[in-house]
Amino acid sequence: MHEQILQDLWKVAQGKWESGVLPSAESLARARASLPTTLPATGASLESIQRHILDDIVPGFNGGSISPNYYGFITGGVTPAALFADNVVSAYDQNVQVHLPSHSIVTEVEFNALGLLADLFRLDRSTWQNGTFTTGATASNVLGLACGREWILRKAAERKGVQVSSVGESGLFEVLHELGLSGVQVLSTLPHSSLVKAAGVLGIGRANVRSICRAHNMLHFDLELLEKELARTDKVTIVAVSCGEVNTGRFATTKEDMTRIRQLCDKYGAWLHADGAFGIFGRILDDDPEFATVKTGSDGIELADSITGDGHKLLNVPYDCGFFFCRHPDLAAQVFQNANAAYLTPGPSEGPPIPSPLNVGIENSRRFRALPVYASLLSYGRDGYREMLQRQIRLARCINEWIYDHPEYTALPEPTSKSDLIDQTFMGVLFRAKDAQLNCKLAKKINDTSRIFVSGTSWDGAPACRIAISNWRVDVERDLELVTGVLAEVSELQD
Numbered sequence: 001m002h003e004q005i006l007q008d009l010w011k012v013a014q015g016k017w018e019s020g021v022l023p024s025a026e027s028l029a030r031a032r033a034s035l036p037t038t039l040p041a042t043g044a045s046l047e048s049i050q051r052h053i054l055d056d057i058v059p060g061f062n063g064g065s066i067s068p069n070y071y072g073f074i075t076g077g078v079t080p081a082a083l084f085a086d087n088v089v090s091a092y093d094q095n096v097q098v099h100l101p102s103h104s105i106v107t108e109v110e111f112n113a114l115g116l117l118a119d120l121f122r123l124d125r126s127t128w129q130n131g132t133f134t135t136g137a138t139a140s141n142v143l144g145l146a147c148g149r150e151w152i153l154r155k156a157a158e159r160k161g162v163q164v165s166s167v168g169e170s171g172l173f174e175v176l177h178e179l180g181l182s183g184v185q186v187l188s189t190l191p192h193s194s195l196v197k198a199a200g201v202l203g204i205g206r207a208n209v210r211s212i213c214r215a216h217n218m219l220h221f222d223l224e225l226l227e228k229e230l231a232r233t234d235k236v237t238i239v240a241v242s243c244g245e246v247n248t249g250r251f252a253t254t255k256e257d258m259t260r261i262r263q264l265c266d267k268y269g270a271w272l273h274a275d276g277a278f279g280i281f282g283r284i285l286d287d288d289p290e291f292a293t294v295k296t297g298s299d300g301i302e303l304a305d306s307i308t309g310d311g312h313k314l315l316n317v318p319y320d321c322g323f324f325f326c327r328h329p330d331l332a333a334q335v336f337q338n339a340n341a342a343y344l345t346p347g348p349s350e351g352p353p354i355p356s357p358l359n360v361g362i363e364n365s366r367r368f369r370a371l372p373v374y375a376s377l378l379s380y381g382r383d384g385y386r387e388m389l390q391r392q393i394r395l396a397r398c399i400n401e402w403i404y405d406h407p408e409y410t411a412l413p414e415p416t417s418k419s420d421l422i423d424q425t426f427m428g429v430l431f432r433a434k435d436a437q438l439n440c441k442l443a444k445k446i447n448d449t450s451r452i453f454v455s456g457t458s459w460d461g462a463p464a465c466r467i468a469i470s471n472w473r474v475d476v477e478r479d480l481e482l483v484t485g486v487l488a489e490v491s492e493l494q495d
């Protein structure tokens with residue numbers, strides 16, 4: 001039985017996903033009907049539980065991250081190396097919370113994996129090997145804004161020549177009050193919803209996250225307006241760069257913009273955070289003219305103070321996994337340290353000085369989620385990940401080219417020319433049907449085929465569809481034929 005389950009898991013990882021990208025209505029109904037209404041008094045055999053899970057529950061899953069043709073959200077996939085490592089993580093159930101070098105190697109593996117990730121993204125280890133593994137980009141955004149909040153208030157105190165203790169210690173309200181400030185603001189361009197959530201969690205307030213966009217280009221900062229906002233004396237500021245806007249996949253900045261924004265942040269004591277959940281992967285690319293715009297868009301994030309990245313998207317490791325980089329090594333501990341927990345202090349260190357994860361992140365007890373990252377990075381290397389990303393970008397560009405030429409569809413944001421559209425495309429495709437009636441139902445009609453899945457979204461006040469390509473098993477020719485086949489069919493449907 002165990003052998004069989006492992007074989008089934010491998011089959012899934014190899015992509016033998018036969019049931020379409022969505023479960024059938026019957027499979028869902030059957031799974032739903034199989035759920036118990038109350039806790040049984042006595043347990044069942046392991047075999048019967050396995051049968052229940054595999055026969056009743058699993059058919060109710062979608063192909064989210066298993067099928068290369070599920071293009072909703074940004075779901076990634078699971079590489080064979082990551083799948084193996086994730087099973088090891090569950091079987092050995094190591095708790096990675098305190099650095100205990102003579103008890104376990106796990107914190108050193110995590111630290112090593114963080115270094116490998118820094119290498120992958122061409123971030124200098126001596127600056128960037130601070131940080132931690134998180135549950136995803138949302139948690140990483142919480143860490144980024146929390147570190148930023150701590151830092152900018154410290155800077156504001158220095159400027160006023162006032163002694164204040166940390167926000168983590170004294171509380172946000174108390175520190176703002178001592179400094180005569182009315183609040184913290186987060187300035188961005190079309191930020192991901194999770195950044196707004198992070199501001200809510202941290203007492204900054206969702207209403208204090210604002211887009212500072214150019215009048216005719218919502219994706220880019222209005223740098224003049226940004227400086228005006230940074231110069232305010234009643235508030236302190238975190239600038240959050242959308243290194244990859246989630247609808248379009250496009251980048252908010254170039255290296256030039258980042259250099260300018262860095263100067264402004266230094267001048268006004270602001271923190272610069274980059275949400276690179278998927279955009280940071282642009283840094284894997286070489287200086288190849290084919291991918292110049294992607295390379296340029298992700299260039300310059302090394303000038304940020306903190307960076308968010310996602311593991312369960314383009315890195316193709318299983319949920320849940322994100323990572324966080326910070327250039328200020330002592331800062332996260334100001335926010336996340338466990339007070340009065342002497343028994344949690346690491347023993348005498350062997351090897352590199354590694355902070356205990358429980359003092360630099362949200363959780364105390366936590367999963368060894370760095371191991372799948374470590375395994376997958378070693379299994380593919382830089383070349384393997386670059387080649388994977390190139391396939392993803394090429395497929396997105398081919399689909400966009402087809403959409404541009406199709407009489408019934410419009411590529412978004414509305415392109416000035418075909419070549420510009422192709423150049424600007426990363427791993428996302430945003431589009432709508434020209435016919436308003438069809439457009440209202442477009443995502444549903446596409447998803448009803450269960451051959452591909454797209455996200456319904458809205459752009460410029462009207463419905464739109466989004467295709468996000470993020471799976472390791474993408475095949476340009478095979479998938480282009482499938483996607484364009486479905487889109488052509490749907491555009492001809494009458495009702």
Ligand SMILES: *Cc1c(COP(=O)(O)O)cnc(C)c1O
Nearest residue numbers: 136137138192194246275277310
């Ligand atoms: C997906 C995403 C997030 C949120 O990530 P989770 O992994 O779902 O927590 C944040 N920012 C961007 C740009 C994203 O694409």
